[in-house]
Amino acid sequence: MHSLAIPEGPNAGTPVILAPFQRQFIEGALAADTANAILSIGRGNGKSAITAGLALGGLIGIWDRQPRREIIAAARTRDQGRIIWDFVAGFAASLPLEIQNQLIYRRAPRLEIEFTGDGGGHVLRVIAADGKSALGGAPTMAILDERGHWALDRGDELEHALLSGLGKRSGRAFLISTSASDDTHPFSRWIDQPPPGSYVQEHRPAPGLPADDSDSLLVANPGALHGIGGSLEWLEAQAARAIARGGSALTTFRLYNRNERISGDSLNMLLTPDEWLSCEVAQLPPRSGGVVIGIDLGGSASMTAAAFYWPETGRLECLGTFPSMPSLLDRGQADGVAGRYVEMHERGELTVLGDKTVPVAPWLAEVMRNVEGENVMAITMDRYKQAELSEALDRAGIRAPVVWRGQGYRDGGEDCERFRRAAFDGQVKAQPSLLLRSAFADAVCKTDDANNLKLTKARSTGRIDAVAASVLAVAQGARIAAQSNKKARMAWF
Incomplete structure (x- = not known):
């Protein structure tokens, strides 16, 4: 790589000098026991240069001396793949003249570069993300450029076709991209759950930080x-x-x-991460006035959550609970969030209760202990589980006004709008909470033809129970705050 010259940009013509993170990736990707190398990094950090250098080295036999080598550079579109082709051609211009004379460039019908030296028959081919175009091949190297942004169906077809072909000749795969949009994307799973023989290098900051940090x-x-x-x-x-x-x-x-x-x-996000961060405060306002409790009851797999909202001061607290089986670490692995649940538990934001399900009555009793001595103005819950919650309230001996709300477009739309308005008006104040940050990152709203909203999850394994409980509590608190304080007067005539 250091023998090449930069082909374009303000430093064009100067020798390539690898940054430490680039050298680290190349050394890890080309280790003897590596079959798949994954790099996730922000846009504009030399991914194309690394990709082109690996492709050119594979073509002329620097990394691999197999006969009739085939290097596949796969991109989402042909135009995006052309960027790799142009970089390889630019780097090749700095090779010794005898090697340059053995390169043949083709732009139609496919973008290809053929190397006639070292026995001949070596080719670098650019293809788009269409799985059928890679079937039947036997590449020695495959570069999956911007894998995190391929279409899911055709992208998976192409990935499977390339990886199955690489197995025929002990080839290597290089998956290079910025982050995918969620944890369930195949590129995210490559990073979070790498198979044996994988080298992973991810440059991703901690979630929930300000954009200009x-x-x-x-x-x-x-x-x-x-x-x-x-x-x-x-x-x-x-x-x-x-x-x-x-x-x-x-x-x-x-x-x-x-x-x-x-x-x-x-x-369609309920609140963007930055909008939610504006609701976080270093010092919470006091527990003044009455409290409204929002309840979102989960099942065996989902979380059960309670939110506590004081309309008078805007204070919001939230508590999540999982059953103990499986463990929080195993749940985090299954949900694609690694050790995030364990960290929430250590921060006191997530508790464990019960075995395979959270027992509702004991959990409600625990919820009420969190606001012991406070004036509970209302407990608001989803009417979908009205019978189960009503029985649990009786068993726990809880006496408080109960408000049942739906989660569809009618009640849900009003609650989401009231929550948004309260958040934008500075009437929601919470301490920095990994539980709520994570939940808001997964909380989106579906919209019907009349522009009504309904809260839902951005990904199948997302846990938005804390947001659902908060929306119920804040919306009910807003309705209570909007009620007139004047006493009714009656007159008989």
Whole structure:
């Protein structure tokens, strides 16, 4: 790689100097026991240069001396694949003249580069994400460029076709991309649950940080310290612009430049991560006035959550509970969040109760102990489980006004709008909570033709129970606060 010259940009013509993170990936990817190498990093950090260098080295026999080598560079579209082809051609221009004379470039019908030296028959081929185009091949190297943003159906077909072909010749796969939008995407699973023989290098900051946080920007963009891509000042300026514009501009910046797992489409999110962060405060307001309790009852797999909201001060607290079987660590692995549940438990935001299900009556008693001595103005719950919750309230001996709400477009739409309005007006204040941050990252709203909202999950294994309970509590608190304090007067005539 250091023998090549940079083909384009302000440093064109100067020798390639690998940054430490680039050298680390190449050494890990080309280790003897590595079959799959995965790199996740922010946009503009030299992914194309690494990809092109690996492809060119494989073509002319630097990494592999098998006869009739075949290198596949797969991208979402042909135009995106052309970027790899152009980089390989640019790097090849700095090779010794005798090697350059053995390269044949083809632009139609496919983007190909053939190397006639070393026995001949070696080819680098660019293909789009169509699984059928790779069937029957036997590549020695496959580069899956921007794997985190391929269409799910055709992308999976192409990945399976390439990996099955690599097995015929002990080839290597390189999966290089910015983060996928959620934990369930196949690229995310490559990182979270790598199979044996995989090397994983992920540059992703901790979730829930401000978009302009300098340290986390450098985590996602390590090239900024080495003159690769945008500088830290440029990234901070882009972050300020995205924060000012909000909406899709901000979530896109988080997805591509901060390398976070977040949907690029923010239109249907209940609250964006930054909107929720504006509700977090270092010092909670007091428990003043009455409290409204929102309950979201889960099953054996889902979480059970309670939210406590004081309308007078805007204070919001939330508590989640899982049954003890399986363990929190095993649940985190199954849900694609690694050790996040264990961390929530250590922070006191998540508790464990029961064996395979959370016993409702003892759990409700525990919920009431959290607000012992407070004036409970209302307990609001989903009417879908009205019978079960009513029986549990009786067994627990709880006496308080109960409000039953639906989770469809009628009640749910009103509750979501009231919650949003309260959050935007500064009437929701909570301490920094990993439980709520994680839940809001997964909470989206479906919209019907009349623009009514319904709360749902962004991914199948997402746990939004804490958000559902908070929406119920805050919306009911807003209704109580809006009621007139005047006493009714009666007159007889």
